[in-house]
Amino acid sequence: MEHPFEEFGSMVFGETQMEERLPRPVYEAWKKTVASEGVLDRATADAIAHAMKRWAMEKGCTHFTHWFQPLTGGTAEKHDAFVEPGKDNLPIARFSGKMLIKGEPDASSFPSGGLRATFEARGYTYWDVSSPVFIRDKVLCIPTVFVSYTGEALDRKEPLLKSVKAVSDAATRLVNIFGDKEVKFCKPSIGLEQEYFLIDREYFEKRLDLKLTGRTLFGIAAPKRQELSDHYFGAIPDRVAAFMKDVNQELWKLGIYAKTEHNEVAPSQFELAPVFSECNIAIDQNLLTMDILRRTAKKHGLACLLHEKPFDGINGSGKHNNYSIVTDNGQNLYSPGDKPAENIRFLTFICAFIKAVDTYPVLLRMSASSAGNDFRLGANEAPPAIISIYLGSYIEDILYSIYQEHPSQKGKNEASPDFNPVNGLAYVPHDNTDRNRTSPVAFTGNKFEFRMLGSSMSASLPNIVLNTINAQAINEIADQLEGLKYVQDIRDKALGICRQIIHDHKRILFSGDGYSAEWIKEAARRGLPNVRSYIESTRVLDDPNVVDLFTKTGVFTEKEIAANRNIMEEQYVQIEGIEVRTLMEMTRKDVLPAMSEEIKAYAEGLNACGKAAPKYLTTRVETIGGLIDDVYGKLKALEAKYDEVSKKGSTYDIGYALYYEVNPMMIDLRKSIDTYEKIASPRYYKLPLYQDMLFSL
Numbered sequence: 001m002e003h004p005f006e007e008f009g010s011m012v013f014g015e016t017q018m019e020e021r022l023p024r025p026v027y028e029a030w031k032k033t034v035a036s037e038g039v040l041d042r043a044t045a046d047a048i049a050h051a052m053k054r055w056a057m058e059k060g061c062t063h064f065t066h067w068f069q070p071l072t073g074g075t076a077e078k079h080d081a082f083v084e085p086g087k088d089n090l091p092i093a094r095f096s097g098k099m100l101i102k103g104e105p106d107a108s109s110f111p112s113g114g115l116r117a118t119f120e121a122r123g124y125t126y127w128d129v130s131s132p133v134f135i136r137d138k139v140l141c142i143p144t145v146f147v148s149y150t151g152e153a154l155d156r157k158e159p160l161l162k163s164v165k166a167v168s169d170a171a172t173r174l175v176n177i178f179g180d181k182e183v184k185f186c187k188p189s190i191g192l193e194q195e196y197f198l199i200d201r202e203y204f205e206k207r208l209d210l211k212l213t214g215r216t217l218f219g220i221a222a223p224k225r226q227e228l229s230d231h232y233f234g235a236i237p238d239r240v241a242a243f244m245k246d247v248n249q250e251l252w253k254l255g256i257y258a259k260t261e262h263n264e265v266a267p268s269q270f271e272l273a274p275v276f277s278e279c280n281i282a283i284d285q286n287l288l289t290m291d292i293l294r295r296t297a298k299k300h301g302l303a304c305l306l307h308e309k310p311f312d313g314i315n316g317s318g319k320h321n322n323y324s325i326v327t328d329n330g331q332n333l334y335s336p337g338d339k340p341a342e343n344i345r346f347l348t349f350i351c352a353f354i355k356a357v358d359t360y361p362v363l364l365r366m367s368a369s370s371a372g373n374d375f376r377l378g379a380n381e382a383p384p385a386i387i388s389i390y391l392g393s394y395i396e397d398i399l400y401s402i403y404q405e406h407p408s409q410k411g412k413n414e415a416s417p418d419f420n421p422v423n424g425l426a427y428v429p430h431d432n433t434d435r436n437r438t439s440p441v442a443f444t445g446n447k448f449e450f451r452m453l454g455s456s457m458s459a460s461l462p463n464i465v466l467n468t469i470n471a472q473a474i475n476e477i478a479d480q481l482e483g484l485k486y487v488q489d490i491r492d493k494a495l496g497i498c499r500q501i502i503h504d505h506k507r508i509l510f511s512g513d514g515y516s517a518e519w520i521k522e523a524a525r526r527g528l529p530n531v532r533s534y535i536e537s538t539r540v541l542d543d544p545n546v547v548d549l550f551t552k553t554g555v556f557t558e559k560e561i562a563a564n565r566n567i568m569e570e571q572y573v574q575i576e577g578i579e580v581r582t583l584m585e586m587t588r589k590d591v592l593p594a595m596s597e598e599i600k601a602y603a604e605g606l607n608a609c610g611k612a613a614p615k616y617l618t619t620r621v622e623t624i625g626g627l628i629d630d631v632y633g634k635l636k637a638l639e640a641k642y643d644e645v646s647k648k649g650s651t652y653d654i655g656y657a658l659y660y661e662v663n664p665m666m667i668d669l670r671k672s673i674d675t676y677e678k679i680a681s682p683r684y685y686k687l688p689l690y691q692d693m694l695f696s697l
């Protein structure tokens with residue numbers, strides 16, 4: 001290839017292609033639709049479909065698909081050929097506006113959480129006009145929303161688009177109130193940093209746990225872990241560099257600006273970050289990126305592990321969600337002006353964010369959770385399951401000075417202990433560029449970085465929540481400012497509102513060490529929720545305030561909320577079930593037989609030596625014998641427990657018991673297996689070890 005970026009965007013039917021290939025009026029009608037100022041009529045849709053089909057066929061496509069995001073979190077597609085019998089039964093290529101806009105996948109097997117009964121199992125997909133059509137493997141992919149026959153969302157894209165609209169309307173309203181009447185709409189912008197592990201495919205294929213659950217269910221840490229931090233930002237190994245080059249080519253073709261890549265903290269862990277883009281597009285692109293990472297790895301004889309915690313004892317993987325709101329003319333509403341203290345609009349948007357997060361901390365925590373992320377949240381390397389915000393000392397100082405004027409602070413001196421929450425426990429003054437890596441939500445100059453997300457998750461739900469809670473908080477502020485005529489009155493009033501928000505919500509601000517044990521106590525003292533598990537966090541969807549939030553903003557109906565909760569619980573139980581069954585299977589087929597072979601060998605040695613048997617052999621037989629009993633006993637107990645738990649009443653109860661009763665038993669069994677692994681001879685114990693998997697690239 002002549003130029004490395006020559007093929008950039010070549011597989012996307014984006015704005016440029018639209019402009020080039022469509023008759024002007026058609027192009028303009030499409031633009032209007034994207035800006036939500038019109039709907040596509042039949043003739044326009046037909047014209048667009050025709051142009052898309054020609055473009056796709058020039059690139060060798062034979063099929064198209066409505067690409068959608070079922071509630072299970074991944075993506076789904078069903079391919080249809082363009083070809084149809086025409087006149088005299090000769091094949092013709094056909095792709096109408098109707099086929100572009102609406103599809104009916106036979107998708108009755110996707111979970112609907114009770115939104116569809118089997119007699120009305122139909123679901124429809126509709127083109128999301130704001131997300132560009134693209135080509136993958138000679139298939140024209142049309143990003144779509146997926147809704148039921150009766151109109152309920154069966155995916156996370158439809159509510160996401162509604163939440164984008166809600167926050168856009170709210171932000172535009174507030175920007176207009178502050179005097180900028182030019183702004184017609186706003187867009188949440190998202191940059192998603194993706195962490196992952198790469199291991200040799202050969203190892204992956206040999207471990208059932210990696211294949212079925214994405215993580216190792218047992219295995220001891222290698223003698224070397226990550227203590228030297230020599231992997232972090234180190235030279236990228238050749239094999240990985242070749243893989244990354246391929247990944248970048250694929251992403252660039254799809255118009256995804258993959259920008260940075262580097263080694264992460266753990267051995268064999270890497271990160272990829274694209275340039276931020278519009279919310280729904282960024283999420284589509286992240287889903288594509290995960291898919292491309294997995295598939296490209298396979299081509300290179302590697303396996304890409306997107307699980308949150310593939311290996312015990314070293315860091316897990318997350319996804320950082322960088323969030324900002326940008327106006328149609330490019331102003332970032334979280335960007336401080338030259339003099340932030342005077343930039344009241346900026347401060348108001350920051351305060352709205354603080355209020356939003358402190359009003360719905362459990363909802364936000366839930367949105368970033370998954371079965372896999374339970375191993376990260378609250379563990380030592382990830383942000384704790386307690387939501388707090390780190391602002392940086394620059395913004396803190398501004399808020400602090402504003403807060404001095406609050407009635408509650410009258411007569412108090414500078415060192416008011418009341419405001420300590422901002423300063424945190426081990427408060428050291430930071431400069432504005434400093435980052436607190438232990439905070440789940442951090443303000444990083446002109447955006448908020450939400451760091452709780454699990455690496456394997458779709459970022460839809462966290463952004464649905466961020467958009468919706470912000471929409472509500474912004475609207476509540478706008479309600480109070482509306483009707484004021486003079487700029488000065490608006491500014492004064494806004495300052496007063498900010499002051500009150502600081503007073504009411506300062507408990508959520510924390511700049512100390514989020515990983516410390518003291519913070520857990522301090523957070524409890526402040527009344528901040530600390531929900532331990534994902535399964536428990538799903539209960540937040542029963543909270544009337546949350547139901548109110550979603551229904552009033554029009555993002556979810558009550559029925560949809562209930563359905564989402566059902567699906568989360570079901571999925572949790574399924575994932576946990578696969579893990580337990582895989583652990584039992586591997587214990588039976590890989591571990592116990594290896595132990596038996598090994599003890600047999602030592603026992604034979606003992607016999608052969610007779611009276612002169614060395615101590616080593618006697619101890620080995622005893623130790624392994626003891627461990628066999630131990631592993632076998634724990635396996636039997638786990639089998640019985642899993643059986644018992646599976647028969648419990650509701651899905652939630654099963655999930656809860658899996659978390660609190662079955663998981664600890666799995667960990668216990670793992671301990672015994674690991675004790676054996678420590679002394680096992682590779683002659684008998686053949687599973688790949690951490691030291692092989694993590695240090696071979």
Ligand code: ADP
Pocket residue numbers: 189190191192193273274275276322323324332446447
């Ligand atoms: P880090 O120090 O966490 O690596 P970077 O500044 O490199 O942070 O950015 C990380 C991610 O944030 C990138 O994906 C980047 O495109 C994205 N990002 C930068 N600015 C914004 C913004 N205004 N809104 C949303 N995302 C942004």
Ligand code: MG
Pocket residue numbers: 193320449
């Ligand atoms: Mg980051």
